Amino acid sequence: MVKSIDAGTSRAVAGRGGPTAPVRWVLAGLSLSMLLSSLGTSIANVGLPALAHAFGASFQQVQWVVLAYLLAVTTLIVGAGRLGDLIGRRRLLLAGVLLFTVASALCGAAATLWLLIAARAAQGLGAAVMMALTMAFVGEAVPKARTGRAMGLLGTMSAIGTALGPSLGGVLISGFGWRAIFLVTVPLGLATLVLVRRHLPADRHLPADRHLLADRTPPGGPQRSSTPRPAFDHPGTVLLALTLAAYALAMTLGHGHFGGLGAVLLAAAVLGAVLFVRVEARAASPLIRPAMFRDPALSASLAMSTLVSTVMMATLVVGPFYLSRALGLDDALVGLVLSAGPLVAALTGVPAGRVADRFGAYRMTVAGLGAAATGCVLLAVTPTAFGVLGYVGPLVIVTAGYAVFQTANNTAVMADVPADRRGVTSGMLNLSRNLGLITGTSVMGAVFAFASATDDVTTAGSGAVATGMRVTFAVAAALVLAALALAATGRTLTRRLAQGS
Template sequence: MKPVSSGTKPDVVSAGWALASLSLSMLLASLGTSIANVGLPTLVQAFGASFQQVQWVVLAYLLAMTALIVSVGRLGDLLGRRRLLLVGILLFTLASMLCAVAPTLGMLIGARALQGVGAAIMMALALALVGETVSKARTGSAMGLLGTMSAIGTALGPSLGGGLITGFGWQALFLACVPLGGLTWVLAYRYLPAAGQARALERGAFDPLGTLLLALTLLAYGLAMTLGRGHFGLLNAGLLLAALMAAGLFVWVEARVAAPLIRLALFRDAALSGSLAMSALVSTVMMAMLVVGPFYLAHGLGLETFAVGLAMSLGPCVTALSGVPAGRIADRLGVRPMIIAGLGAMVLGCLMLALLPASLGIGGYLAPIVVITLGYATFQTANNTAVMSEVGAEQRGVISGLLNLSRNLGLITGAALMGALFAAVTGDLSTASAEAVGSGMGFTFALAAGLVVMALSVALASQLRGRQAVDSTV
């Protein structure tokens, strides 16, 4: 099989299969994030380990992906995005096999970290390759499809993982990714365009010191936010201080090297900086739903575990169903109105969760969730389209990495800070009353509404600057 030649424009069929390979890459990366969580209790018994030890099966994947996602995006810009994506898919697939045959917990955690490296490559370069796969007029639809596949992976993980463990044991959690990874690799090799690789190889050198400092910064921050399970102690403070120091050194180095990993001048672009800030704020709010939701459903509304799982799957399902339509609307109406509309819907949904009484029951929870997730799908698709449709070809990898990084940092921050806020207001969750849990949720989502209002302010300011720029040219 041969890839599409660099001198020809892919036909509609080839472009469709190429987009399918990018969509499957996003599905695999998100499935790898969510499918392992359901297996943690089984792994505790299988390896005779504590929950604190077993949770590193999840953390190793998330931290590796977060720490390297910008660096692999830059490597894709230099070495060729198609080439590196093929390496990432292969790495993810091989790591999945290693996870399944791991004889010890330590080896399983190491294989999961390797799997996270592959996931970082797939997430960063799938977005970056959209511009080489579809026309600019269809970018929104393509971004919506990638968002849909990511949501499907997130929603499918717990239910698929539960069935696999019941029928085949915990090893099946990872073996299930192997045939899907093989299919993704074949489609990517056959249909992704190879154009641009020769030019990319001639560009500046990679920045190893900047790469190391950024990885240390993100790793220290991720550990500071996740260790201790909500209890922020001296170790967390030390790690956070180390992250700040490494970040300062990173900025100092990037301002002085000839070929920086991230050109600091990029952040002078108000539109790009605003998009990254909005992505981080919105992701913080979305993680609050995943952290607070199960406790409210179980302890506030008294639902059984199965019913809690069904209720929690509604959000990802709504995101999956609305991603592609949101992308098509963004292609027709423009991205800026869609960003504002999506954020406005999220503010409304958060206020509904904060103010609606528990007497409304499950309906009073699910209706705001639908509003929030519809708004999120609309915002995320339009925001990604706004960034990736304007960036130059030579920077697509690193900008895609920054977009994914802002999302991951928001998720990590949301899990730590929003979860801690909910626990502080609610009190001891093992003994808290339904009223206390409801109050904790209300307070948490009142703050969440404030965070989305901040993002909405950034979007409105960006739109105002755009209008002023147009007026000045008339």
């Protein structure tokens, strides 16, 4: 896969001041970085029962092993991307990979649960840096005409990490104990560190924001030979992190049940968002320029990513209950059936990128959304009598559509981003996806429970679970159709702005 992207691109990249090393090695380092961050997300979930037993802790306590990582990634990913834009993406990516690797070793050596949770938070910080900067490097490493293929490769590696986590974690725990699920990422981290250090292009001086430069040069005054870069927006970064943390906790702590604490946290998130917008509007060098959201194409892409990621969580929230309660499958078969989704995503990524390069990102964005909507409708109307095939067939369509959409959408956003904004834009793309996954866990779980007419879906009858699934995926289909409407609206507004200028 990497070799096919590399063909004919090394000279083009070198001509732009990029790496002289073969692009395949650059993409190998970026791919491992993406694999590590997604593996860190998925591998810990399977170890929660073993961790509860090892530390004599409750499920509510050990779930923080997962939440600490998720919160660190979600709250810090935009700030990590912006910091990379300012101080150099290569050096920050090296620091992120090193932090992830060291934190993985500390996780494996943790003597208490709270030390493990602290190490997982540090691991999440490293993952936030890797996620934010990996896509940003594509613009420097790969010619624009092949951006889709590179994005597809990164999507494939993310899907492989997600799919590999539960199965690899189960094998490691049964053979070597829970510490192995964290220690296994140490050699992978070291390999990533070597590839990134040797082959990624050296940091170049990135120009400061153009509007800031204009403000600092008086009319008719002498042109400065050099202008200091804008400062990092510490107040905006802290405020955004606290806002996102409040939202993530509101969506995850209740496990689909929205109580008083969730309402308080959600209100805090809304207040934080309002304050963040006001702070950024007045900041000399904002973390996120408000003008970015006046770009209809970017705004639509971020909103679509959130909506579709919310839908994808329905397959993980509803799928296990439907397969076990409604179809009567045992745990092994449930895991096997659920692995079909990540497997399809892994196989679809690179081909989707090639198609996006050939036919255009917008067309493939619409095609991916259309396929996802079709799969959701089929899941909503297919009778239980169709059995496993009645679930797997539509699931394949939904997942393939998602993979095509994600590759094309990421390509559309990152292809034309100025060099000095690639990190923060990549961070925003990843953030929109994470917010969708977090929201989907709570919202889709609540829809499923409500439609099943039960407070505890683990004891619901097969008929109630089947009804809950149909209603949930009907809602999911509506969300994907809303994303399609956003795609069309963003396209229309972008054309009007282009004609007006």
